[in-house]
Amino acid sequence: AQKITQTQPGMFVQEKEAVTLDCTYDTSDPSYGLFWYKQPSSGEMIFLIYQGSYDQQNATEGRYSLNFQKARKSANLVISASQLGDSAMYFCAMMKPGNQFYFGTGTSLTVIP
Amino acid sequence: KAGVTQTPRYLIKTRGQQVTLSCSPISGHRSVSWYQQTPGQGLQFLFEYFSETQRNKGNFPGRFSGRQFSNSRSEMNVSTLELGDSALYLCASSSRPAENTEAFFGQGTRLTVV
Numbered sequence: 001a002q003k004i005t006q007t008q009p010g011m012f013v014q015e016k017e018a019v020t021l022d023c024t025y026d027t028s029d030p031s032y033g034l035f036w037y038k039q040p041s042s043g044e045m046i047f048l049i050y051q052g053s054y055d056q057q058n059a060t061e062g063r064y065s066l067n068f069q070k071a072r073k074s075a076n077l078v079i080s081a082s083q084l085g086d087s088a089m090y091f092c093a094m095m096k097p098g099n100q101f102y103f104g105t106g107t108s109l110t111v112i113p
Numbered sequence: 114k115a116g117v118t119q120t121p122r123y124l125i126k127t128r129g130q131q132v133t134l135s136c137s138p139i140s141g142h143r144s145v146s147w148y149q150q151t152p153g154q155g156l157q158f159l160f161e162y163f164s165e166t167q168r169n170k171g172n173f174p175g176r177f178s179g180r181q182f183s184n185s186r187s188e189m190n191v192s193t194l195e196l197g198d199s200a201l202y203l204c205a206s207s208s209r210p211a212e213n214t215e216a217f218f219g220q221g222t223r224l225t226v227v
Contacts, residue, residue, distance in 0.1 A: 012170065033214065043201050045218035091156070097211045098169045099144045103156040 001028045004092050006104035011103040013082045014112050018066070021077040021107045024093030033095040036066065039106070040088040048090075051075055082111045115140065117206045127224050131192040134148075134222045138185050138206030144213070145187040147179060150201040159202075162187055163210050174182035191224075199226045 001065045013019035025034065035047040050068045059066045067076040071087040079086060092104040118137040137147050138182050146161035146169075158171040162181035178191040191198055203221045207213040 018189070031212065033212065035146065037218070043203075043223065044220040045203060045205075047215060047217055050214045052212075095213065095216065099146050099161050099163070099205075099207050099211070099213060099216065100158050100169050100171075101146070101156070101205070101216070102158075103148075105155050111118065 002029075002032075002094055002096055002102040004070070004094055004102050004104035006092055006107050008107045009105070010108045010110070012110050012112055013079075013086075015084060016081055018078060018080045019082055019109065021079070021090050021092075021109065023077065023090075023104060025063075025073050025075060025094050026072075027094060031097075031098070034066070034068070035093045035095060035101070036064070036077045037091045037093060038088045039086060039091060040084075049077065079109075084111050086096045087111045117217050117219035119204055119222050121222060122220065124224045126194050126224065128194055128196060128202075128226055130194050131190060132194060132224060133188055133190045134202055134224070136187045136189075136204035136219060137208075138187070138204075139208075139217060142206040142217075143185050143207045144207040144210065145181060146187065146205045146207075146216075147187070147189050148205070149173075150203060151199075155181060156203075159189065168210075192226045194226045196226050198217060199224060 032053045034051045037045040065078045076090045089106045093101045139203045144163045147159040161169045167197045207216045
């Protein structure tokens with residue numbers, strides 16, 4: 001069975017600093033996709049970054065990068081140069097074939113000015 | 114390119130009533146999946162449709178149902194509402210039947226059952 005674990009319920013980071021949000025996963029499928037989403041208080045889930053299980057390189061999207069360690073089954077999100085607008089809930093998710101997501105419990109990030 | 118549109122944004126219903134929520138995916142996307150988000154249970158998968166066919170269903174009672182139309186718009190229906198159905202309902206839109214590298218969510222419908 002697929003499982004996503006986010007062990008940090010809440011994180012604080014100083015503005016302009018980098019922060020790492022942890023995510024570990026468990027699956028027996030050889031092919032899977034890992035996603036990170038940001039959810040502000042408005043509720044919308046905003047797509048941030050994707051990593052495929054066969055991708056050799058770590059994914060990057062602007063200030064977001066994914067530290068993918070397949071052997072350790074971890075897919076940590078790194079946000080560089082944090083901004084006040086980054087304050088939100090962050091969810092790690094795995095997509096199962098058939099477009100079904102398994103989500104972690106989320107990490108609440110607060111950026112301090 | 115328009116994003117995923119969910120209507121209505123907010124709903125207040127009484128126990129025992131039924132409700133229908135709508136999701137219009139990104140143009141060209143044929144997969145729509147639905148999720149329920151509550152503080153206690155987090156994000157849980159309801160069902161997924163691709164080309165008008167339900168391919169997967171989560172562990173929810175039969176009161177939760179859905180459908181997808183030929184234009185890929187999807188609706189979900191909840192009958193005989195219970196207080197515990199109060200939640201944020203999110204739909205996600207993808208273009209392919211599998212191995213998508215992107216999936217976009219709507220802003221959600223916040224349902225309150227009183």
